[in-house]
Amino acid sequence: MTTDEKLGQLVQAAGGRSKNLNSRLTPEELDRVRRGAVGSYLHVAGAEPLAALQEVAVNEGPHGIPLLFAMDVVHGYRTIFPVPIAMASTWDPDDWQRAAAISADEATSAGLHWTFAPMVDIARDGRWGRVVEGAGSDPYLGSLMASAQVRGFQGEDLASNKTMLAATKHFGAYGAATGGRDYGAADISDRTLNEVYLPPFYAAAEAGSGSFMTAFNDVAGAPTTGNEALVDGVLRDRWGFDGMIVSDWNAIAELMNHGVAATRAEAGALALKAGIDMDMTSGIFGAELADAIAADPSLMADLDNAVGRILTTKERLGLFDDALAYNDASREAETLMSPEFRQASRDIAARTVVLLKNENAVLPLPVDGEQNIAVIGALADDQLTQLGSWRAQGHADDVVSILDGIYDAAPEGATVSYEPGADTKTANAEDIAAAADLAAASDIVLLVIGEDFDLSGEARSRSDISLPASQKQLADAVFAAGKPVIVLLVTGRPLAIPEIDEQAEAVLNTWMLGVEAGPAVADIVFGQKSPAGRLPIDFPRATGQSPITYSELPSGRPADADLSKDSNRYIDRPITPLYPFGHGLSYASFDYGTPTVSAANVAPDEAFTISVPVTNTSDRDAEEVVQLYMRDPVASVSRPKLELRGFERVFIPAGATSTVSFTLTPAQAAIYAGDGDWQIEPGDLIFSIGASSADLKGSVSVNVTGSASTRIPAAAIPTKVQVQ
Numbered sequence: 001m002t003t004d005e006k007l008g009q010l011v012q013a014a015g016g017r018s019k020n021l022n023s024r025l026t027p028e029e030l031d032r033v034r035r036g037a038v039g040s041y042l043h044v045a046g047a048e049p050l051a052a053l054q055e056v057a058v059n060e061g062p063h064g065i066p067l068l069f070a071m072d073v074v075h076g077y078r079t080i081f082p083v084p085i086a087m088a089s090t091w092d093p094d095d096w097q098r099a100a101a102i103s104a105d106e107a108t109s110a111g112l113h114w115t116f117a118p119m120v121d122i123a124r125d126g127r128w129g130r131v132v133e134g135a136g137s138d139p140y141l142g143s144l145m146a147s148a149q150v151r152g153f154q155g156e157d158l159a160s161n162k163t164m165l166a167a168t169k170h171f172g173a174y175g176a177a178t179g180g181r182d183y184g185a186a187d188i189s190d191r192t193l194n195e196v197y198l199p200p201f202y203a204a205a206e207a208g209s210g211s212f213m214t215a216f217n218d219v220a221g222a223p224t225t226g227n228e229a230l231v232d233g234v235l236r237d238r239w240g241f242d243g244m245i246v247s248d249w250n251a252i253a254e255l256m257n258h259g260v261a262a263t264r265a266e267a268g269a270l271a272l273k274a275g276i277d278m279d280m281t282s283g284i285f286g287a288e289l290a291d292a293i294a295a296d297p298s299l300m301a302d303l304d305n306a307v308g309r310i311l312t313t314k315e316r317l318g319l320f321d322d323a324l325a326y327n328d329a330s331r332e333a334e335t336l337m338s339p340e341f342r343q344a345s346r347d348i349a350a351r352t353v354v355l356l357k358n359e360n361a362v363l364p365l366p367v368d369g370e371q372n373i374a375v376i377g378a379l380a381d382d383q384l385t386q387l388g389s390w391r392a393q394g395h396a397d398d399v400v401s402i403l404d405g406i407y408d409a410a411p412e413g414a415t416v417s418y419e420p421g422a423d424t425k426t427a428n429a430e431d432i433a434a435a436a437d438l439a440a441a442s443d444i445v446l447l448v449i450g451e452d453f454d455l456s457g458e459a460r461s462r463s464d465i466s467l468p469a470s471q472k473q474l475a476d477a478v479f480a481a482g483k484p485v486i487v488l489l490v491t492g493r494p495l496a497i498p499e500i501d502e503q504a505e506a507v508l509n510t511w512m513l514g515v516e517a518g519p520a521v522a523d524i525v526f527g528q529k530s531p532a533g534r535l536p537i538d539f540p541r542a543t544g545q546s547p548i549t550y551s552e553l554p555s556g557r558p559a560d561a562d563l564s565k566d567s568n569r570y571i572d573r574p575i576t577p578l579y580p581f582g583h584g585l586s587y588a589s590f591d592y593g594t595p596t597v598s599a600a601n602v603a604p605d606e607a608f609t610i611s612v613p614v615t616n617t618s619d620r621d622a623e624e625v626v627q628l629y630m631r632d633p634v635a636s637v638s639r640p641k642l643e644l645r646g647f648e649r650v651f652i653p654a655g656a657t658s659t660v661s662f663t664l665t666p667a668q669a670a671i672y673a674g675d676g677d678w679q680i681e682p683g684d685l686i687f688s689i690g691a692s693s694a695d696l697k698g699s700v701s702v703n704v705t706g707s708a709s710t711r712i713p714a715a716a717i718p719t720k721v722q723v724q
């Protein structure tokens with residue numbers, strides 16, 4: 001291959017726009033393919049159009065090298081599942097693995113080989129718009145969800161035409177952006193980077209993620225796209241990752257905005273040396289990098305490594321054996337939006353719903369009687385919003401709205417009436433008055449409020465994460481009508497809604513649920529299913545509490561409710577979140593027995609088991625999410641108040657008892673010690689069983705009798721769980 005042909009493999013071009021796929025596949029573009037000037041396209045799709053494009057590459061390109069076709073298939077391709085923050089709320093990795101596998105089946109039937117997912121960025125600041133795209137604030141939960149998605153997308157055989165290459169993103173610490181402002185600097189310690197933000201990436205690498213995407217932002221002043229110590233140093237050298245790394249959109253060129261490159265050629269050289277293999281749309285690898293190599297021939301080795309990894313990836317996908325294996329139009333037609341996939345989306349969506357409050361057991365609504373039910377809020381009828389952020393080829397018309405779901409499922413004898421009241425942008429007095437009048441004339445109100453899809457996602461950071469003004473106005477008017485109000489929250493992020501929590505009888509967080517939003521919500525509202533979703537992130541009482549995490553360090557003056565004491569708290573707000581990490585109610589009730597531990601003293605390499613009996617004391621079958629938290633009370637550095645180290649979503653029939661057992665090793669308490677080393681320290685570890693991070697039921701203590709070192713991020717080590 002000539003240098004230009006090698007460089008061509010490193011080029012990823014936009015074959016269209018996200019809302020106008022394939023639109024840039026012009027005759028001039030096809031000539032670039034014939035010259036071998038492009039290695040991959042995004043913003044393309046369709047078994048037939050991509051067959052035509054692939055044939056040009058394979059039959060007319062300089063070496064017949066097939067192209068890679070990619071898309072952000074993040075929570076569905078055509079059958080759209082709940083947004084990722086909702087998927088994390090199932091606290092069941094098997095759900096996400098199943099959704100990812102279905103997404104891959106659909107996307108590969110449409111000619112795609114590569115998805116830019118899973119997004120595994122830890123987020124502890126609800127102001128950051130992309131919190132919707134990840135698995136929340138916790139590195140342990142995030143690690144298990146990252147692995148599950150990689151397994152779902154890639155399956156057992158990456159060469160199968162039903163599985164696709166994952167691109168775990170956005171490597172580094174994108175979610176640590178200062179102020180929650182997208183693309184902002186991650187000004188964090190090496191310890192925080194390694195203990196909080198990197199574990200899910202490690203877990204994804206261990207699960208076999210075939211590619212990674214680097215983040216737009218810098219970590220402590222070093223932009224990730226040009227950060228050799230982080231990209232080559234950690235991902236490749238320390239963790240042994242041998243797959244392909246792609247930059248984010250135009251991020252190589254943006255190294256000049258970061259101020260670490262004066263020219264495009266310098267930016268290209270910096271990125272190539274850092275370990276970036278493929279250039280997403282900046283054009284620098286295909287153009288100016290040649291000048292950089294001419295000026296510094298040592299870069300040729302980096303170029304050869306990058307080309308090798310790209311060609312190996314195409315080989316792993318089976319593209320050299322059959323470049324058109326993903327291009328069967330009849331398979332595409334019969335695969336997309338199959339009834340089985342739709343049902344899977346409905347089942348999983350119901351499992352993501354989180355019951356935040358349920359005063360006087362107002363939910364589930366009775367299925368007999370002649371209730372006048374008011375559904376109020378334009379979001380109830382907003383199909384597009386239910387597709388959330390990154391909707392791939394999802395169609396709004398495919399979505400069953402919350403309103404239609406309630407209409408369809410309402411019991412005989414009930415009357416359902418609807419008033420939009422207000423959308424998320426505007427409110428007018430007349431519509432609000434009509435909504436208030438309907439509320440006053442009804443027996444119960446389902447008030448559907450929150451954010452629309454465009455208020456979260458990329459470049460959608462908000463400085464105030466309370467309800468949009470029009471939604472507040474609507475809520476005030478409806479509450480003033482004096483009837484029982486059940487709030488159905490629609491959102492892609494934590495919202496600071498203390499006034500809603502105070503006035504509503506019940507609050508059901510329905511996130512954004514995909515194509516089966518309506519039936520999934522109705523399944524919960526009318527009691528066909530008992531909610532068991534749990535929050536994967538804390539909800540603050542006010543924006544000013546952000547960033548917020550249950551897993552913070554204690555400080556020398558731990559936050560104290562007693563204001564007469566000087567402590568780590570605000571004077572104008574309670575120190576607790578509105579809804580804590582791990583919180584979620586059920587229609588059943590559960591009693592936790594006393595936890596036990598298999599050994600009081602363990603060597604650094606010795607496993608131990610913590611068990612707890614959990615009884616369903618209600619008269620309805622239901623699921624409970626049993627959670628295990630760890631605390632290291634005395635160590636060489638201050639340790640978080642709590643760290644999640646185990647969880648299990650358990651189905652327990654009415655009146656029955658299940659015993660949940662967690663088996664761990666001291667390595668899961670190891671403390672980051674620099675240069676990839678993790679230190680297991682001697683001393684006590686306290687393990688607490690909880691129904692949430694703020695509802696601990698009982699604790700046991702384990703004494704680690706010695707020290708040792710490991711190379712594995714502690715939060716990325718999965719705990720073995722058994723249920724009897």
Ligand code: GLC
Nearest residue numbers: 042072116169170248249458
């Ligand atoms: C965007 C996002 C990234 C996405 C890429 C391609 O800017 O940061 O997550 O995969 O561009 O759409």
